[in-house]
Amino acid sequence: MKRARLASPLLLLAFQASAFGRGVSPYLPLTLEPEMEAQIERVLILGDKPVLTRPIPAATVLDALPKACKFDHALCEQVQRYLARYTHTSGLAHASVEGASTNGADTTLANRYGMANKSALAASADIYLQPSDYLL
Structure with a gap:
């Protein structure tokens, strides 16, 4: 019983980092340039992230980039350059x-x-x- 009391808080402390979210994610504008919108949608398709809602969270595009870079490196560079304006600290x-x-x-x-x-x-x-x- 005493071990369970000690193990529970330690177990919670061990997994607390995975409980945190990724913080605030900016949304991409609703009125993107048509060619940039097509490139972002292509990255999401290559990254197996469906485009279900608008506006698109920048974090979703950032999550899809590593997988999409395996298929089209030039597309990745263009989208990363575009997203840089929304992810300044x-x-x-x-x-x-x-x-x-x-x-x-x-x-x-x-x-x-x-x-x-x-x-x-x-x-x-x-x-x-x-x-x-x-x-x-």
């Missing part, structure tokens, strides 16, 4: 700098987060970081 989504010159009274501008009309510069940037599949 970090990046810069937007960056801008604005300059202005004004005259008149110094008033606060609407919908500009407290920026006054005498402010000569405004800068903004959006970055993203996903260090692992389990941290967003």
Whole structure:
């Protein structure tokens, strides 16, 4: 009885890694270019992954790639290059700098987060970081 109590938690700890999912998977756009859509469908067919629903998860295409690469290496390279834009772990989504010159009274501008009309510069940037599949 004592062994069973000790073995149960150890058994659960041993198999916990297989219980984790693969994290968040981006979906491919619904309106793909026709030639890229045909290439992705070809990869899924070669990888024995049926295309049942839209949008197609990028993880499904990534799962089918190793098997499809055995049959058509050039197709694999094209699809991998296309999928690279959806599987970044970090990046810069937007960056801008604005300059202005004004005259008149110094008033606060609407919908500009407290920026006054005498402010000569405004800068903004959006970055993203996903260090692992389990941290967003």
